[in-house]
Amino acid sequence: MKTECVAMLLAGGQGSRLGSLTFNNAKPAVLFGGKYRIIDFPLSNCMNSEIDTVGVLTQYRPYILNNYISDGSAWALDKPGAGVRILPPYMGQKGGRWYAGTADAITQNIDFIDSYDPEYVLVLSGDHIYKMDYSEMLQYHRDKRANLTIAVMEVPWEDASRFGLVEVNNDNRILGFQEKPENPKSNLASMGIYIFDWKELRKALLEDQDDPLSEHDFGNNVIPALFEEGQRIFAYPFSGYWRDVGTIQSYFDANMDLLDDSIDFDLTDKNNPFFSNNFSRHPQFIGSDAEVKDSLICDGCVIFGKVEHSILSHDVHVDENVVLKNCIVHTGAVIGDGAILENCIIGTNGRVPADARYIADESDNPSEIHVLNS
Amino acid sequence: MKNTLGILLTYPGDNSDLRELLQHRSVGTLPFGGRYRLLDFNLSNMVNSGIGKIGVMSSSKFSSVIDHLGTGKEWMLSRKTGDLAILKGSSSTRIGEQLKINLRDLIDNIGYLQKFKGDTVVMAGSNLVTCYDFNEPYQIFKKNDADITLIYRENEPDFHSLSNDLFLTLDGHRVVKIDRFHERESENKFVDMLIIKKSVLMQILESAENSGEWDMMDIIADNLTSLKVFGALHTGYINRVTNVERYYTANMDLLDYDILKELFMTNRPIYTKIKDNHPTLYGDDAVMSNCIVGSGANLDGDMDHSVVFREVTAEEGSKISNSIIMQKCSIGKNVKLDHVIFDKECVIRDNATLIGTKDDPIILSKATII
Numbered sequence: 223m224k225t226e227c228v229a230m231l232l233a234g235g236q237g238s239r240l241g242s243l244t245f246n247n248a249k250p251a252v253l254f255g256g257k258y259r260i261i262d263f264p265l266s267n268c269m270n271s272e273i274d275t276v277g278v279l280t281q282y283r284p285y286i287l288n289n290y291i292s293d294g295s296a297w298a299l300d301k302p303g304a305g306v307r308i309l310p311p312y313m314g315q316k317g318g319r320w321y322a323g324t325a326d327a328i329t330q331n332i333d334f335i336d337s338y339d340p341e342y343v344l345v346l347s348g349d350h351i352y353k354m355d356y357s358e359m360l361q362y363h364r365d366k367r368a369n370l371t372i373a374v375m376e377v378p379w380e381d382a383s384r385f386g387l388v389e390v391n392n393d394n395r396i397l398g399f400q401e402k403p404e405n406p407k408s409n410l411a412s413m414g415i416y417i418f419d420w421k422e423l424r425k426a427l428l429e430d431q432d433d434p435l436s437e438h439d440f441g442n443n444v445i446p447a448l449f450e451e452g453q454r455i456f457a458y459p460f461s462g463y464w465r466d467v468g469t470i471q472s473y474f475d476a477n478m479d480l481l482d483d484s485i486d487f488d489l490t491d492k493n494n495p496f497f498s499n500n501f502s503r504h505p506q507f508i509g510s511d512a513e514v515k516d517s518l519i520c521d522g523c524v525i526f527g528k529v530e531h532s533i534l535s536h537d538v539h540v541d542e543n544v545v546l547k548n549c550i551v552h553t554g555a556v557i558g559d560g561a562i563l564e565n566c567i568i569g570t571n572g573r574v575p576a577d578a579r580y581i582a583d584e585s586d587n588p589s590e591i592h593v594l595n596s
Numbered sequence: 597m598k599n600t601l602g603i604l605l606t607y608p609g610d611n612s613d614l615r616e617l618l619q620h621r622s623v624g625t626l627p628f629g630g631r632y633r634l635l636d637f638n639l640s641n642m643v644n645s646g647i648g649k650i651g652v653m654s655s656s657k658f659s660s661v662i663d664h665l666g667t668g669k670e671w672m673l674s675r676k677t678g679d680l681a682i683l684k685g686s687s688s689t690r691i692g693e694q695l696k697i698n699l700r701d702l703i704d705n706i707g708y709l710q711k712f713k714g715d716t717v718v719m720a721g722s723n724l725v726t727c728y729d730f731n732e733p734y735q736i737f738k739k740n741d742a743d744i745t746l747i748y749r750e751n752e753p754d755f756h757s758l759s760n761d762l763f764l765t766l767d768g769h770r771v772v773k774i775d776r777f778h779e780r781e782s783e784n785k786f787v788d789m790l791i792i793k794k795s796v797l798m799q800i801l802e803s804a805e806n807s808g809e810w811d812m813m814d815i816i817a818d819n820l821t822s823l824k825v826f827g828a829l830h831t832g833y834i835n836r837v838t839n840v841e842r843y844y845t846a847n848m849d850l851l852d853y854d855i856l857k858e859l860f861m862t863n864r865p866i867y868t869k870i871k872d873n874h875p876t877l878y879g880d881d882a883v884m885s886n887c888i889v890g891s892g893a894n895l896d897g898d899m900d901h902s903v904v905f906r907e908v909t910a911e912e913g914s915k916i917s918n919s920i921i922m923q924k925c926s927i928g929k930n931v932k933l934d935h936v937i938f939d940k941e942c943v944i945r946d947n948a949t950l951i952g953t954k955d956d957p958i959i960l961s962k963a964t965i966i
Contacts, residue, residue, distance in 0.1 A: 255875070256874075256875035257874075257875055257891075296872070489874040489875070489877075490874050490877050490892075490894060495872070495874070496874075497872050498872060500870045500871075500872055501870065502670060502865060502866075502867045502868055502870060504856070504859075504860035504861065504866075505629065505630035505631050505888045505889055505890045505891075506630075506876065506887075506888065506889040506890075506891075507853065507856055507887075507888055508884045508885065508886065508887045508888075508889065509853065509885075509886060510885055510886040511885075512884060512885065512886075513883075513884070514878050514882060514884045515878050515879065515880060515881070515882045515883070515884075516878065516879065516880050516882075517877075517878045518874075518875040518876070518877055518878075519875055519876050519878065519889075520875045520876075520891065521631075521890075521891050524853075533875075534875075
């Protein structure tokens with residue numbers, strides 16, 4: 223069996239900066255944009271890029287994620303000889319251990335990748351929101367005769383020091399790396415999307431495995447080692463919408479971007495849809511005294527109160543006299559009678575008692591986000 | 597109800613005023629309630645009652661049934677423990693014939709019935725809106741070692757009656773007389789759902805072929821002394837779609853939250869074909885009041901007391917009330933709609949006005965452009 227390109231999706235992260243949203247749930251399985259989960263974005267990109275073999279590397283609270291990915295049919299990844307596979311750490315004859323770093327997660331699954339005998343391996347993160355055709359990046363990788371291609375995007379200079387940066391020459395060949403530098407020499411940030419020649423990556427991973435000083439991390443160890451060897455490493459410039467949703471603030475802002483007409487990232491674009499795993503629910507019910515505007519709302523919701531500029535996942539119940547403004551409400555939450563909430567994230571199955579008040583008043587920081595969980 | 601076969605009966609409805617909505621479908625596949633088809637109710641009821649083998653009878657317009665049900669995956673009927681068959685109904689009903697249950701449909705599928713190894717068959721109409729547990733009548737059926745159990749309603753003034761509707765006279769639970777509408781002696785109306793022993797069904801089929809009597813219910817009515825026929829009372833919400841008025845009121849009933857809860861928010865979900873749509877987007881100008889809305893819609897108008905299906909778009913300034921707007925309809929700016937029923941994919945251009953009445957709603961057939 224031969225597959226040209228296998229995608230490996232790093233979904234093991236705990237995402238501790240997302241606080242209580244990841245208490246029971248791996249970051250890639252956190253809800254986004256109502257019905258979606260963060261992992262829908264890279265998986266849908268794979269589907270739209272005709273990459274049909276995906277390994278999902280997972281180790282932190284994987285139950286919801288496993289259940290959600292299921293047989294992969296939601297992303298048409300249930301093809302014979304291909305498909306989506308969940309790859310947790312496992313025991314072998316020499317014992318076993320947790321994934322020690324991003325590179326180690328791939329090293330421990332060399333057998334999985336070898337079984338497809340690929341030319342290329344696409345490494346993806348499970349915590350980014352964006353739309354990208356990986357097949358174009360793969361063509362670029364071939365055209366440049368690169369050993370490694372890293373997707374990059376321009377970021378504002380004032381934000382550059384928050385990112386891993388690359389310096390390039392006129393041909394986009396990478397001349398150097400800077401990890402969150404105080405004095406950035408470039409504003410091209412790595413997006414955490416890599417295409418490797420499998421032969422070269424395989425060799426580098428095995429060398430890295432034997433290095434006792436390595437943290438077994440792509441950014442800190444494996445890629446610098448390939449760079450030191452003088453391998454051909456190129457930057458693939460990307461200019462569309464891309465957000466890392468690793469913090470509460472960035473998660474909140476990226477959700478709210480979906481309601482902003484001026485931002486060119488649209489879930490409702492039917493020509494280029496994102497896919498997700500669905501099951502049957504009743505249609506949305508909107509009561510006589512309800513008000514609903516400027517919002518995204520999913521099946522199974524029941525709304526008796528007022529919902530403005532908010533995103534509601536499945537099966538949310540909004541009682542009478544409720545006012546929700548700038549809120550993100552996850553599946554199954556119940557907002558009690560008369561509650562007034564602004565700038566809140568309400569977690570899955572959250573219960574907000576009647577007459578609860580979370581409003582930004584003058585003494586508060588108006589942009590503070592309240593995270594409410596049951 | 598493991599050893600039970602479910603048969604979903606077809607209701608063609610060609611002679612009713614629903615015809616504009618039935619050009620490509622029978623009543624069972626009429627879109628309903630924002631995302632369903634009518635047959636989803638009894639198909640889900642059968643699955644939720646533990647019936648794992650189901651045949652869906654279809655009329656000559658069977659492509660809508662196949663398109664909707666596919667492999668039956670959404671109803672959990674495409675697994676090793678369950679299966680779905682789409683049965684082609686007989687096309688030999690004679691004009692003017694008003695059979696309650698046409699035995700020709702079953703004769704044409706005799707091989708399917710013979711192959712079934714269980715002992716019980718449940719039959720139910722595909723045009724009924726109800727969330728029902730067939731285990732209730734099944735208990736009466738088992739306890740009395742009945743040949744047949746007929747499910748009925750008491751005194752249902754709103755339930756539109758057809759001339760071939762049947763009314764049961766009961767002695768305790770036992771059915772002692774079955775009358776047509778005009779000769780009825782009771783208000784116990786048979787609601788097109790029954791349980792029958794497979795052996796009895798096979799005998800009835802045999803006698804039909806010998807006698808030329810093709811209405812199963814007539815044969816049962818004529819043999820109430822030799823057959824043990826019992827009645828089981830249905831008490832929850834039920835509606836039966838036989839004409840436009842019933843279709844309209846059944847949809848509007850869902851805007852009553854108590855009815856919606858009884859139909860959809862129980863531990864017996866009503867399944868339907870799943871679409872991977874985006875969440876519905878409500879715009880800055882949306883004014884929503886008492887509506888049912890499917891997913892994937894894009895709504896920026898003023899909508900009141902209406903049933904809005906998946907992937908409908910309504911632009912700003914549009915005003916829609918008391919209406920049923922099916923999948924993928926597109927409503928332009930400043931359009932005014934009241935008491936309309938639009939089939940799928942209708943396009944209403946800017947500034948149009950269409951006003952019907954409760955008794956005479958405006959119906960547009962599929963993909964009409966105005």
